[in-house]
Amino acid sequence: MTSAKPHAIEVKDLVVSNGDVTAVRGVSFTIPQGGRMGLVGESGSGKSMTALALMGLLPMGWNTHGNILHDGVDLVTQSDKALSSRRGRTLSMVFQDPLSSLNPVRRVGDQISSVIRRHTGADKRVAEAQTIELIKQMNLPRPEQLVRAYPHEISGGQRQRIMIAMALACYPQLIIADEPTTALDVTVQKQVLRLLNGAVRDRGSALLMITHDLPIIAAMCDTVAVMYAGRIVEIGPVQEVFRNPRHHYTRGLLDSQPTMDNIALDGSSRLVSIPGMVPPLHSLPTGCAFNPRCPAASDKCRETMPELGTDGINAACWHPIQPAGEVAAQ
Amino acid sequence: MSTVTPFPADVRPLLEVRQLSQVYNLRRQKLLGPRPTLKVLDSIDFSVRPGEAVGLVGESGSGKTTLTRMLTGVERPGQGQVLYDGVDVWTGGEAHKKLFRRSVQVVLQNPRSSLDPRMRVGTSLLEPLRSLRIEGDHAARVLEVLDQVGLDKNALERFPHEFSGGQLQRIAIARALMPGPKVLIADEPVSALDVSIQAQVLNLLKDLVRDLGLGLVFIAHDLSVVAYTTSKVYVMSSGKIVEVGKPLDLFRNPQAEATQALVGAVLSVEAGLAGNALA
Numbered sequence: 322m323t324s325a326k327p328h329a330i331e332v333k334d335l336v337v338s339n340g341d342v343t344a345v346r347g348v349s350f351t352i353p354q355g356g357r358m359g360l361v362g363e364s365g366s367g368k369s370m371t372a373l374a375l376m377g378l379l380p381m382g383w384n385t386h387g388n389i390l391h392d393g394v395d396l397v398t399q400s401d402k403a404l405s406s407r408r409g410r411t412l413s414m415v416f417q418d419p420l421s422s423l424n425p426v427r428r429v430g431d432q433i434s435s436v437i438r439r440h441t442g443a444d445k446r447v448a449e450a451q452t453i454e455l456i457k458q459m460n461l462p463r464p465e466q467l468v469r470a471y472p473h474e475i476s477g478g479q480r481q482r483i484m485i486a487m488a489l490a491c492y493p494q495l496i497i498a499d500e501p502t503t504a505l506d507v508t509v510q511k512q513v514l515r516l517l518n519g520a521v522r523d524r525g526s527a528l529l530m531i532t533h534d535l536p537i538i539a540a541m542c543d544t545v546a547v548m549y550a551g552r553i554v555e556i557g558p559v560q561e562v563f564r565n566p567r568h569h570y571t572r573g574l575l576d577s578q579p580t581m582d583n584i585a586l587d588g589s590s591r592l593v594s595i596p597g598m599v600p601p602l603h604s605l606p607t608g609c610a611f612n613p614r615c616p617a618a619s620d621k622c623r624e625t626m627p628e629l630g631t632d633g634i635n636a637a638c639w640h641p642i643q644p645a646g647e648v649a650a651q
Numbered sequence: 652m653s654t655v656t657p658f659p660a661d662v663r664p665l666l667e668v669r670q671l672s673q674v675y676n677l678r679r680q681k682l683l684g685p686r687p688t689l690k691v692l693d694s695i696d697f698s699v700r701p702g703e704a705v706g707l708v709g710e711s712g713s714g715k716t717t718l719t720r721m722l723t724g725v726e727r728p729g730q731g732q733v734l735y736d737g738v739d740v741w742t743g744g745e746a747h748k749k750l751f752r753r754s755v756q757v758v759l760q761n762p763r764s765s766l767d768p769r770m771r772v773g774t775s776l777l778e779p780l781r782s783l784r785i786e787g788d789h790a791a792r793v794l795e796v797l798d799q800v801g802l803d804k805n806a807l808e809r810f811p812h813e814f815s816g817g818q819l820q821r822i823a824i825a826r827a828l829m830p831g832p833k834v835l836i837a838d839e840p841v842s843a844l845d846v847s848i849q850a851q852v853l854n855l856l857k858d859l860v861r862d863l864g865l866g867l868v869f870i871a872h873d874l875s876v877v878a879y880t881t882s883k884v885y886v887m888s889s890g891k892i893v894e895v896g897k898p899l900d901l902f903r904n905p906q907a908e909a910t911q912a913l914v915g916a917v918l919s920v921e922a923g924l925a926g927n928a929l930a
Binding site: 574 | 815818872913917923924
């Protein structure tokens with residue numbers, strides 16, 4: 322189908338560290354053209370550092386090892402200048418908080434059209450016309466007036482739509498969205514997700530959705546990678562991973578979601594919670610990083626780190642959960 | 652508007668507001684023009700009984716925070732009454748105000764900003780006893796409360812930065828429990844926490860309501876979290892309470908427009924896998 326085309330991004334053994342601590346410890350994944358992958362994890366899991374490494378936007382002192390293949394080049398070896406000319410053109414990012422990622426003293430229309438002018442060389446008038454067209458596509462009211470507004474004059478949902486418009490302006494091959502709706506009001510969240518969903522699909526871009534929110538992944542993505550303590554512990558199609566998780570951490574995350582099904586009528590329901598806490602990066606346990614919190618941990622888990630893909634199972638676990646179907650078949 | 656009474660009618664509400672309204676004066680638009688007004692709360696009736704967990708939901712700007720300020724006595728209402736144990740908090744005299752202040756305690760959203768970073772946890776826990784001038788065996792009280800929230804006593808000597816978000820929220824809950832409150836007001840207590848930790852804190856709050864017979868006011872924007880924790884939910888919109896009911900009834904059969912919007916905004920893994928989450 323798309324085998325002849327290169328992938329939107331191919332990440333191999335990505336390691337991100339600052340000398341003292343390693344935030345990302347050997348992460349590999351591939352997103353095909355137009356594919357959608359979700360990256361789930363808690364704070365400190367390394368999911369945002371992975372995104373920043375892909376964008377070449379790591380904080381001072383952090384460096385990247387491994388390969389990030391995108392658009393025929395390895396982003397790890399690219400110069401800052403080369404990366405800068407790619408951001409917004411072949412890959413772009415939507416951040417969590419639009420108020421701190423938009424320039425407060427420039428009109429939002431100028432911020433979008435300068436992206437277009439920089440990457441396409443379009444003249445001012447063409448870029449402005451395209452900006453208005455983009456804003457229309459974002460279902461924003463009165464585009465002609467909105468382009469003249471400053472970020473503080475519009476609502477949070479509108480700001481995030483402006484951010485999405487900016488990210489999509491040059492039809493990038495890959496869009497990275499890092500918690501794009503966490504800062505928004507709940508009722509606006511769904512509208513913005515719906516918009517992002519449609520806009521990404523219309524452009525044929527690939528999407529990397531980073532979030533701690535499993536329902537968002539289920540709604541937006543076709544594959545999912547679950548990160549824990551800097552590693553991917555389970556990866557696969559969303560339908561498989563969420564219906565039949567093989568890693569105990571994935572199972573725990575799914576069980577700790579309050580849903581209509583686990584709320585008892587008499588109020589006596591209790592959520593299944595994962596005991597303990599996420600280990601700090603500077604003192605990870607030996608073996609599997611999840612072992613102190615895992616119900617199935619054995620001596621082997623405390624000694625040796627499991628790898629993804631052993632026995633054809635895409636979960637880094639010595640004692641993967643048996644899917645219900647297979648147990649019945651045996 | 653139907654009222655839900657999961658308790659016998661003779662159980663008196665601990666904390667109650669009656670016909671509460673608040674109007675804020677805004678800045679003049681013209682030099683000598685009138686000052687425009689904004690009605691942030693409009694005839695609110697709200698109550699919580701001992702051992703009862705009630706939820707308060709609404710979009711941002713609906714008046715949840717202002718109502719919380721009234722319930723905690725931080726702000727004096729323009730009209731209407733705030734009653735603790737049946738007596739008006741603002742006109743009931745100094746002794747009653749003092750009782751009210753130790754009986755109603757708050758847990759805020761982000762424990763990293765609500766705990767003093769330079770204060771050892773033990774000192775933070777003693778603060779409410781000192782500022783409310785509560786006598787007694789403070790050391791014993793600290794140990795008792797630590798046990799209630801599931802923390803070890805070596806936490807006392809440590810500083811907030813040494814803890815994870817979930818543990819800090821337990822510490823914040825412990826601090827709120829120190830003066831022996833009858834009502835706990837939790838304002839978005841889990842939205843700053845990681846998913847795997849949220850469940851721990853929600854379970855803890857439920858246990859406290861059951862074991863200590865506390866009244867709990869749980870303020871949140873996520874209806875599924877509120878439904879899990881409480882037995883009665885008030886829905887706010889534009890300063891008014893637009894619907895009251897049992898959480899599952901609100902979920903299945905939302906009446907008010909604001910409730911429908913909140914129910915419609917809930918995303919679930921099941922709906923996502925079925926492919927109709929964003930429909």
